[in-house]
Amino acid sequence: MWKVFHLLFAILLSTYGWADVEEYDFPTIDPVYSKYEATVIGTLPQVAAKLPKENPLKTESILIFKDRVVPEVFFFDEEMRYSQALQNNKSPLIFLIAGTGASHDGSKNVEMAKAFYNEGFHVVSLSSPTFMNFIVSASKTSVPGHAIQDAEDLYRSMEMIWAQLQEDIEVTDFFITGYSLGGFNTAFITSLDETKQSFNFKKALLINPPVSLYNSTSLLDRMAGNIPGGADNSHQFMNNLLEEVSRVYRDSPSVDMNEEFLFNAYKAVDPNNEELAALVGLSFRVSSASMIYTSDIMTNSGYIVPKNVSVTPNTNLAEYMITAHEIGFTDYFHSFFYPYHKKHSKKMRKGEYIKMMSLYSLEDYLKSSTKIEVIHNQDDIILEPGEIDFFPRVFGNRAKIYPKGGHCGNMSHRDNVAHMLSVFTSEGGK
């Protein structure tokens, strides 16, 4: 009897927004919560959703541009790679879009795929338009970051994949979701779908998207520059970190670098917020370096590799690699992306591009379209102060804001996964 009473009480409470906020249990390794640690470490096993262990996704590839001549150095990226997990019977299909620099089989997409596949969805998982393979094989200009063109590129790939799939599977309805930049892409794809209508998405979910791409990438650049001891210290910083990790490995009882080892390494290194922010920034820096260098090779823009120099598959890339890692997203925007698109796409002023590359440019659509929902965190580190308010203001009760989690750190949390699934399975969904 008491159990029933408790249950009723819990249900009643959960209908109040504040109760959710109070109840959200998001522990971190360090007893003092940090949004940076949440971002780096993610969800701890004790509060993670229980998902199947096995990854259901199988990798496939498809040729997007028949006439494209891919530079010799990228011979392995002629076709776009994606992955899929298909049900045997007629089911809804969901597309997953990865975040900045991440691939279709990156860990976050795999975790989402497990949840959706387990729930009875066909799953098709795509890389971010900023991922090397996508830039080479599926981006029309190969200069990513353009909100509308990236959406068109993704949409084209999705149409081509579906054209192949529809011979094999039956689909009830189409859905789409993505995290981080993939969430941002999702908004523009859904908007594009209103006119193209190839899928007529029934529901779309944006997970931790940036509001303004320019603001968020500037923040990330600053994190990479804010290395303890100054930007020139980044190698020293990484060396010290690696030495610490080596030391923990030497003393650890197991030869495997498993999860337990990583947690122990984290505890032993005990990084402070400044160092954690630097780590986040550096990890995005690795993504931006790959993206910018790939773009430069694809377009022969003379940005990192001089125009009259061509790298061969055996070329020593040390100098180009070092240079690419010195450049951030903002450098890319000002001295590569903007001049390129001003010349080849639409002649607009910088400010207009920055506005276009933000959810503000879709504000009216996002306000009125009830099919789009959003999951976000109050303390997401890729948002400028106050930017989080955009979501409740524009999405109203279609925005679910968690009090903790940093940037995408709580995506595997049981509450988040349950909410993510409910968006697609409740009324108006599957």
Add this chain to the structure above:
Amino acid sequence: MIFIMTILNTKKIKTSLRLPLLIIIMLSVSACSTAPKINGDVADIAYFDGARINNTDGQYGPREISDPWEGFNRTMYRFNYRVDKYVFLPVVAGYKAVTPDIVESGIHNFFNNIREISTLYNSVFQLNFTKTYQTTGRFITNTTVGLLGLIDVASYVGIPKHQEDFGQTMGYWGVSGGPYLVLPFLGPSTLRDGVGGFVDSTAIATLRDELDMKPWEEATWSVLDAVDTRANVPFRYYETGSPFEYEMIRGLWLMQRKMQIEK
């Protein structure tokens, strides 16, 4: 451990000939230039000119690592990608599809148990008492109670597992890695570790000879060993999403070896 060793391990080739043969195979792939092609006499200056950036890049950065055989290594890296794509991965996929999981893990345990032999004598060579007796304990437990190694009883009862090879032994006694070396079929290595791997596989092959197996049994053993090894390495060539994958793998691999030697 993988196919080149399989080929070289057949009895037709005398042991004394194997190492020279390996070197000849390697050198026959010409050392290729690692300079970029310039269209004209002088390279233009790129918008972001690397020459202006002159800070050091740490121990595992591309400027600090010794890679005098880079042209050869890069060629081998691409060769391995193709072997992986057209031979290893399809075979592994077929193997996974036809063998029940329990058989797969049995085979994996079996070869892991055989690999304990290398760990055992290398622990002795490194005069490490703890590793020697624990590894002996693991090997005896798994070979007997664990039915010739098919079941990893030792891990179940909590005997710590170690991993030592002859490359690590040489490293332990102060032999430096020498130049980075991408071995055909086997992947990243160094001159030292390539020689070490050769010593270990010869040692295991010599012990195996004592079992008086029929040729087809030896062949099955070698193929299963190779397939099991590949099946348990999740790495896929050119899927890291980095145009600097060669450099990244090189740095990470050398770092990992250093950590293994220090452990």
